[in-house]
Amino acid sequence: MIEPLRSYNPFDILNSIYEFILDLIMGRGSSYLSNYFFDLYDKYGYSLILLSMFLSSALVVFIMYVIFRINGIYSKQRKSLSPIKNAAEEKKEETVKSEKWKIITEHIESENVNDWRLAILEADIILGEMLDKLGYRGEGIGEQLKSVDKSDFTAIDDAWEAHKIRNSIAHEGSSFLITEREAKRVIGLYKKVFEEHNYI
Known part of the structure; x- marks a missing residue:
């Protein structure tokens, strides 16, 4: 039992x-x-x-x-810190872009023709950075501009014109002749492109 x-x-x-x-x-x-x-x-x-x-x-x-x-606590902390981090990164990026553009404007206001050429070269670098951020892919700025849809980029012709002048400066160097008026006009083209996309 x-x-x-x-x-x-x-x-x-x-x-x-x-x-x-x-x-x-x-x-x-x-x-x-x-x-x-x-x-x-x-x-x-x-x-x-x-x-x-x-x-x-x-x-x-x-x-x-x-x-x-x-x-759960870690996830909440990460979410709460993320906007602060993103805002700080955006502010830092805006500061860097402002500093770069400030240097370009200083160069273009110079009386030295070499500074005018340098201003155009530096503006073209910013153009490349902007195209990267907008998601355009390609080997170099020329390839990126070819992939642009005009409906999304109304100043595309200005970007092309400015970039071609930059290429002439890069290839010919100091032998490329440019007047102060023309240099300022080219910088104006870059500025128009950047302002369209709120990049400066």
Whole structure:
């Protein structure tokens, strides 16, 4: 005949565990502790198994909850910091573009013809950066301009004209003759392109 499961008072089990811990603190012998373990298991074995399973399950659930909460907090912090980071990056980028354009305007207002050429070369670099940011792909600015749809880029002809003059300066160097008026006109073409796309 199968012996029915016995029921135990949980406080009796906790009291036995307390006595066991107290024996450890008091420094009882190892043989005594071994016998104590066996007696404890023999008396409360099934209940201890259930209790350990319950505590283990509760611990796993608690750990999962903590991990979930940590991930949630981290995600919120990342989202809250993202707009600040993006705003800071945009502000930094605007500052860099403003500084570059300021240098170009200083060059074009110079009385030195070499500064005029340099202003056009630097403006063309900004044009390349703008085309990259707008998503136009190609080997060099010329290829990028070929992929432009005029409906999205009304100043495309101005960009082409300015870029061709830049190429002449790059290929001919100081032998390329340009007047102050023409240099300022070319910079005006670049400015028109940049302003259309709010790039300066």
